[in-house]
Amino acid sequence: MIAFIIRRLLQSVLVMLAVALVAFGLFRFIGDPINNMVGQEATMIEREQLREQLGLNDPIFIQYFRFVGNAARGEFGISYRMARPVADIIAERLPATLELAIISGTAALVFGIGLGVYTALRRDGWLSHFIMSSSLIGVSLPTFLIGILLIYLFSVYLQILPAFGRGEVVQLGWWSTGLLTSSGLKSLIMPAITLGLYQLTLIMRLVRAEMLEVLRTDYIKFARARGLSNRAIHFSHALKNTLLPVITIAGLQIGSIVAFAIITETVFQWPGVGLLFITAIQFVDIPIMSAYLVLISLIFVVINLVVDLLYFAVDPRLRVKRSGKGH
């Protein structure tokens, strides 16, 4: 098991180094970094000085290692467009994205499990049929269309929720939160639904399928024979055993929530890192692009690692002998 953890850690470090190589390649070879930093009037000598000062004359691999070292300390240089340190800009924007992602992820998990259990237990009820068929449409609807639909319904037609922005925010140290003001909470509702709906349907369908499978097993029949109440059977015997794959999928979905936040943030003009990234692409703001890339990859790699290790924690069969080379 120790060997597996070490191999898995090494793999993660390798992935991060590869991502850093891509990010470094972006930074170093797309456009001239010097041109993007100095004005038109800078003389050749000034440019050469800056070039020397930034170490752009050193061998490429030394520059790469310096880039990795800086990235590890969270330094990604200065944004071309906003002329401020990238780390500061991202630190400012990150709370908005994380709040949105956590709220919508939690909501998707809670409602997904609830609806999944409901549709599995009342398999033939009309409400279950309704939920299942509308979930099919939910999967096919592109995220941005869901957002637009909500805006039309609640902002244009009913005029009860704000169509864009984050509302008023409160500063708690460096963390800005919209959860403490009523306008902030109102602004959060539609983006959170938009972002979480796909994950919700996914989790719901998974819980339903697993639950139906488990309810057919012998130990459930035995539990019924023992005369346990339905409630005890469904929730403490059946549900507990369906949660293992759910935790795995839900963990992996955290990553896609962060990525899909790009779309949601654009629809609702939510001031998070996703919107920052889209603007950076449009204006070819390379330092922000490479910083976002490294940040997102870090989140993905850490989640993948945790999910893999969680397998060991929750499934005792794996601890005895790991079967073959897993992918």
Place this chain on the structure above:
Amino acid sequence: MSNMQSTTKTPSLLARALDSDIFYSFTRSPITVISAIVAFVMITAALCAPLISPQNPFDPSTLNLMEGFTAPMTPNEFTGNSFWLGTDAQGRDLFSAILYGSRVSLMVGFAAVGFAAILGITLGLLSGYLGGWVDSAVMRVADVQLSFPAILIALLIFGVFKGVVPVQVQDKMAIYVLIIAIGLSDWVQYARTVRSSTMAEKNKEYVQAARLIGVPAPMILLRHILPNVMGPVLVIATIGLALAIILEATLSFLGVGVPPTQPSLGTLIRVGQDFMFSGEWWIILFPSIALLLLALSVNLLGDWLRDALNPRLR
């Protein structure tokens, strides 16, 4: 493709198709028949756009600014012309714009799926047949890429393109870059599926026999193994088409897709979003419905195909 050696005579291809299990399961599922009709009508309409659309929406000489913001099915207050689905800000007939837009969406979708399939099938065949370091290299890259969502990869490729290509030719090349970006974000599925079926096929007797009589490896891969691994690829490609259409629309909606001079459905929705607040609901509604119908019908067809080709579900 085995020739039927029946005692009487070989039935025609059409008769065989109508008699097959797949056609039977097709006729038994009303949703699938409806999806097929919707997809067929939309694809045909997009292909024949220049023939059936009332105007060419990208020829400025046919546009009349006075006709801007005409509501659907109501005569314009200045010219008296009426339009089925209304007009946008420049007096462009929305029905024509949607026909031409779905043409762009479908073109990008089909090309991206084709690109992803060719790349994925080639790499999958090679890594399944050769094994060894080729296999580990391809599969490691696939593993890493699979842990990132497609949209992120496509956005990144687009960002690199914007940084490398001079501004003057960007609009012209955007559509090709979009195809490559979507294709590159989606090849892994094909490679993995083809690899695993190739590994199963390569030890079968017909392949060993071919190898024994000295058929060269590329020939074995293309003529013998490839036809036998294409079933699952077809399913992935159909669902992939729906995903590619949605991804293209999303990228265009985010403003990193096709240029506004050659709008796809996603671009039309992006443009329409601005008018939603001022009451011109039709500019965004109809392109959205078109996109939804297209994506949903192709998706449902893919679902049906997956079940129909899955021997376990028969």
